[in-house]
Every structure is written in structure tokens, then in C-alpha cells.
Amino acid sequence: MSDEFKSGSNLERVLKSGTFAVTGECGPPRGADAEVIRTKCKLLKDKADAFNITDNQTSVVRMSSISSAVIMIQEGMEPVMQMVCRDRNRIAIQSDILGGAALGVKNMLCLSGDHQRFGDHPQAKNVFDLDSIQLINTVKIMRDEGKFLSGEEIKGAPKLFIGAAANPFADPFEIRAPRLGKKVAAGVDFVQTQCIFNLKKFEDWMKQVVDMGLHEKVYILGGVTPFKSFGMARYMANNVPGMDVPDELLQRMKSTPKEKQAEEGITIAVETIKRLQEIKGIAGVHIMAIEWEEKVGEIAEKAGLLPRPTL
Amino acid sequence: MVIGERKPFDEIMKMLEGVKKIAVLGCGGCVTVCLTGGQDEVRVLSSQLRMARDKEGNPIEIIEKTLERQCDPEYVELAEGMASDVEVILSMACGAGVQFMAERYKDVPIYPALNTTFVGGSKKEGYYVERCQTCGECKLYFTGGICPIARCSKSLLNGPCGGSTKGKCEIDPEVDCAWQLILDRLKSLNQMDRYTDIMPINDWRTNRDGGPRKMIREDFQR
Numbered sequence: 140m141s142d143e144f145k146s147g148s149n150l151e152r153v154l155k156s157g158t159f160a161v162t163g164e165c166g167p168p169r170g171a172d173a174e175v176i177r178t179k180c181k182l183l184k185d186k187a188d189a190f191n192i193t194d195n196q197t198s199v200v201r202m203s204s205i206s207s208a209v210i211m212i213q214e215g216m217e218p219v220m221q222m223v224c225r226d227r228n229r230i231a232i233q234s235d236i237l238g239g240a241a242l243g244v245k246n247m248l249c250l251s252g253d254h255q256r257f258g259d260h261p262q263a264k265n266v267f268d269l270d271s272i273q274l275i276n277t278v279k280i281m282r283d284e285g286k287f288l289s290g291e292e293i294k295g296a297p298k299l300f301i302g303a304a305a306n307p308f309a310d311p312f313e314i315r316a317p318r319l320g321k322k323v324a325a326g327v328d329f330v331q332t333q334c335i336f337n338l339k340k341f342e343d344w345m346k347q348v349v350d351m352g353l354h355e356k357v358y359i360l361g362g363v364t365p366f367k368s369f370g371m372a373r374y375m376a377n378n379v380p381g382m383d384v385p386d387e388l389l390q391r392m393k394s395t396p397k398e399k400q401a402e403e404g405i406t407i408a409v410e411t412i413k414r415l416q417e418i419k420g421i422a423g424v425h426i427m428a429i430e431w432e433e434k435v436g437e438i439a440e441k442a443g444l445l446p447r448p449t450l
Numbered sequence: 451m452v453i454g455e456r457k458p459f460d461e462i463m464k465m466l467e468g469v470k471k472i473a474v475l476g477c478g479g480c481v482t483v484c485l486t487g488g489q490d491e492v493r494v495l496s497s498q499l500r501m502a503r504d505k506e507g508n509p510i511e512i513i514e515k516t517l518e519r520q521c522d523p524e525y526v527e528l529a530e531g532m533a534s535d536v537e538v539i540l541s542m543a544c545g546a547g548v549q550f551m552a553e554r555y556k557d558v559p560i561y562p563a564l565n566t567t568f569v570g571g572s573k574k575e576g577y578y579v580e581r582c583q584t585c586g587e588c589k590l591y592f593t594g595g596i597c598p599i600a601r602c603s604k605s606l607l608n609g610p611c612g613g614s615t616k617g618k619c620e621i622d623p624e625v626d627c628a629w630q631l632i633l634d635r636l637k638s639l640n641q642m643d644r645y646t647d648i649m650p651i652n653d654w655r656t657n658r659d660g661g662p663r664k665m666i667r668e669d670f671q672r
């Protein structure tokens with residue numbers, strides 16, 4: 140990876156320094172109240188290097204990721220603005236990239252997006268003018284070549300550290316590392332993985348990734364989500380496509396008394412992070428404490444990842 | 451072929467409120483093959499309408515007819531005598547047929563009896579599946595003969611997404627993941643290099659996004 144900064148974001152600086160990076164996540168509210176974001180920000184501040192702002196996740200309408208990202212910046216924190224291909228064509232995507240960068244966003248995560256079938260507007264027309272890999276390449280062309288997809292020159296290219304997701308647990312397994320290879324070829328700088336519960340499978344995937352040399356071309360952050368309860372673990376195992384929760388973890392949550400399950404969920408998350416730190420090619424962790432933001436700090440603390448460096 | 455499905459009977463009844471004499475016009479093309487708009491279906495729908503209207507004490511007079519095709523002026527012409535004799539023509543053709551009829555017969559309303567659903571084929575009798583979105587730039591060379599635009603729920607050109615589970619799509623366990631099918635086939639054809647290459651951003655001008663399309667065989671124009 141080159142010595143020059145792509146965007147000079149805090150996340151990029153941390154990763155480049157070789158420090159084990161930590162990212163968190165912040166879901167925008169279903170309303171226009173900026174205070175909801177500010178409150179979440181106060182819980183998350185200084186607990187990670189940057190924080191994903193989700194883009195209408197699970198296809199449920201929420202405050203836009205750009206505006207939520209700007210509110211986060213106002214709170215003195217660094218957002219990773221997520222952008223999905225579901226809701227925008229290439230005109231809107233490029234426009235929002237310029238807008239996000241102009242407002243101070245320095246990290247962007249490129250996603251295809253959940254199908255609208257899951258959301259609150261299943262009647263909607265989807266777009267998918269681009270897919271996630273093409274979106275990565277779009278941001279790269281805009282940033283590095285200073286051009287729009289049309290080939291025309293951008294006056295003031297957006298400087299963004301380009302992220303993407305990787306799901307080692309979806310099928311078919313054998314193309315999951317090659318698919319990361321496609322994202323690398325498209326120009327991605329960092330990836331955050333799907334929540335890791337099946338560490339054995341994750342290690343198998345990472346071995347392929349390392350064998351392909353991809354870990355030297357992209358920073359890989361392992362995704363970690365704490366279970367709040369056995370019910371949540373069971374839900375994720377059975378109802379979330381592309382999620383792999385091994386039976387032994389389910390049993391462990393089930394056999395824990397109800398009032399101790401949240402604590403056990405945190406313990407599992409911390410154990411997972413410690414295992415991840417041992418895996419070759421892992422550059423950091425992405426802690427997704429879904430509607431449980433107050434726990435990100437606790438998990439990072441227990442995993443020995445606090446305080447975060449100031450670079 | 452173009453697949454169509456008959457509209458709900460109540461919706462058809464509503465379109466015909468206050469109408470006393472109609473033609474139910476079948477099409478001998480695709481909708482005959484997919485058993486929704488041919489001669490037999492004309493007879494069934496006409497009987498249903500007559501019975502329902504008789505029951506209301508508001509009988510309706512129906513002429514039953516089926517053209518070879520409703521998307522071809524040569525055959526559309528053959529409805530001329532009938533068209534001037536009815537208040538409404540209820541077309542059992544696809545959306546193209548309904549419009550060809552409407553373009554030719556300006557003074558009589560042409561109502562659709564079908565919802566035109568997709569371009570596909572029959573897996574077996576009475577079982578139809580979508581296969582083509584008519585994007586205008588066929589990619590099947592690259593994708594093992596399986597179309598990601600028509601068959602991936604997100605039309606991803608560089609799939610599969612993270613929702614592919616055990617060969618099925620995240621939107622519905624009954625739906626095959628198109629990219630699983632593509633990869634299985636590329637593998638069996640020893641063409642996996644076609645997966646490794648990034649499929650470039652699509653030019654949707656050949657799709658409907660470029661406006662209504664036409665195809666002209668210059669050698670047939672005079």
C-alpha cells in the first residue's frame with residue numbers, strides 16, 4: 140500500500156500506522172431529530188477511530204446517511220458514510236459523493252444494499268444502476284483521476300478513503316475470497332466483514348485471502364456483533380440471510396441465565412476480537428452493537444483497545 | 451415468449467360497468483401458449499362475464515373472437531367489422547397487443563384483460579418463469595447463459611451479494627440465487643475467468659431507460 144494518504148482520514152491514519160483499528164456503527168433515526176444522533180455520538184465518542192453511518196439499512200426509511208454524517212462531524216467525530224446502490228442512479232451517487240466530501244466526509248463505504256423486500260416500502264422501485272464493485276470503482280475514478288463516469292473533469296475531486304463490505308459466510312464459499320479480489324481490483328482501501336460468529340470458517344476464508352495476497356492490498360476489519368440475548372442470537376441464526384451462527388454459540392447463550400445473557404454476549408464479542416487479533420491479515424475490528432451503542436466502549440475497553448490513538 | 455396473467459375478475463367487471471355490448475378478443479400468439487389469452491380463455495371469460503351480469507339482472511352482449519396476433523397490423527385489421535359494432539373491446543393480448551388495437555381503432559376503447567408479466571418460458575405445462583428483461587445488450591456470453599439482470603433480484607453484474615444462502619436468494623427461499631447458478635455453470639464449463647473479470651458499469655440506453663425502443667430492418671423498408 141502506498142505511502143500517500145488517500146483522504147487523510149483518521150481511520151486511514153490509524154490503519155496506515157499499523158495500529159489495530161476500531162470502527163463502530165451508528166444508525167440514523169426514523170425522524171428529523173438531530174438530537175438522537177448527538178446522543179448516540181456522545182455514547183460512542185473516543186471509543187473507536189471512525190463510525191459507520193448506515194444508509195437506510197434493511198430498506199427502512201431513516202434520516203439520510205449524509206446528513207447524519209455531518210451531525211457526527213459537528214460532534215467532533217469521524218463518520219464512514221455508507222452508500223447503497225439500491226436507491227440512487229449514477230447521477231445521484233456521484234452528486235452525493237461530491238456533497239459528502241464537500242461537507243467533510245472522508246470515508247465512504249460502498250454497498251449494494253438490502254433488497255427493499257425487507258423494508259417498510261416493499262412497493263418501491265429499486266435502482267441498482269451500479270453494483271457495489273462498480274460503485275467502488277466509481278469513487279476511485281472520481282478521487283484518483285478527477286473524473287466523472289462520463290469522463291468529464293471534476294473541479295475539486297472528492298478525497299475519500301474507500302470502504303466496502305465482505306461476507307465470508309454467504310454462499311458459494313469458494314468465490315468469497317475471489318470476490319474480495321474483485322473489490323480490491325476495483326480500488327477498495329478497506330473492508331469490514333459481516334459479523335463473525337463462525338471463527339473456524341472465517342479463518343478458512345482469511346487463509347485464502349492471505350494466500351491471494353489480498354491482505355497486503357486492502358485493510359481488513361473483522362465484524363463483531365455482541366448478542367444482547369439468546370433470542371437475538373437465535374434470530375440472527377435463523378432469520379438473517381448470509382449470517383452463520385454456530386450451534387455451540389447458540390447453546391452457550393441459551394444455557395446462560397436470562398439476566399446474564401447480555402454480559403455473556405459481551406464476553407463472546409471480546410473473545411472474538413482477541414481471536415481476530417491473532418489472525419494474519421486482520422487490520423482491525425468493526426464493532427456493530429445494533430441499537431446498543433453504549434456497549435461499544437465497554438467491548439473495546441475489555442478487548443484492550445482503549446484509549447484510541449491520536450494521530 | 452411474453453407471459454400474461456388474467457386480471458382479477460372483479461377488476462374486469464369494474465372496467466365494464468355500464469357497458470352493454472363488448473367483444474372479448476383473444477390473441478393466438480404468446481398468451482395462447484401460456485394459457486391466458488387464447489381462444490379457450492376467451493370462451494371462459496365471456497361465460498363468466500355473461501353469468502355475472504345475468505345474476506345482476508344487467509345482461510351483457512359479448513362477441514367472442516381470437517386474432518392470429520394482436521401485435522401485427524395485418525391481423526389487427528381483421529377486427530374491423532366487429533370494432534364498430536361494440537362499445538368496448540376487452541383484449542386478452544399482452545400490453546403490446548392492446549396498444550396495437552388501440553392505435554388502429556381510435557373510436558372504441560380497448561381494455562386489458564391481462565396483466566403482462568414477463569418474458570420467459572414454461573418449465574412445464576402451466577408453470578412459467580422469467581428469463582429476460584430485454585435490456586438490449588445481451589450478457590449471456592459472460593454469465594454462463596444465465597441472466598443476472600433478469601434473475602438476480604438486484605440485477606447485480608458482479609454478484610453474488612452477501613445474501614446468497616445455500617443457493618437461494620435473500621428475498622425468498624423459493625428463489626434461486628442467479629449468481630450461484632451462474633458460478634456453478636461457469637465452473638462446469640471451465641470458464642471461471644469470466645467471473646474474475648469485473649463486469650463494467652452497464653450502459654442502460656439500450657434498456658427502456660433510453661426511451662421507447664424500436665428495431666428497423668432497413669432492407670424491408672421502402
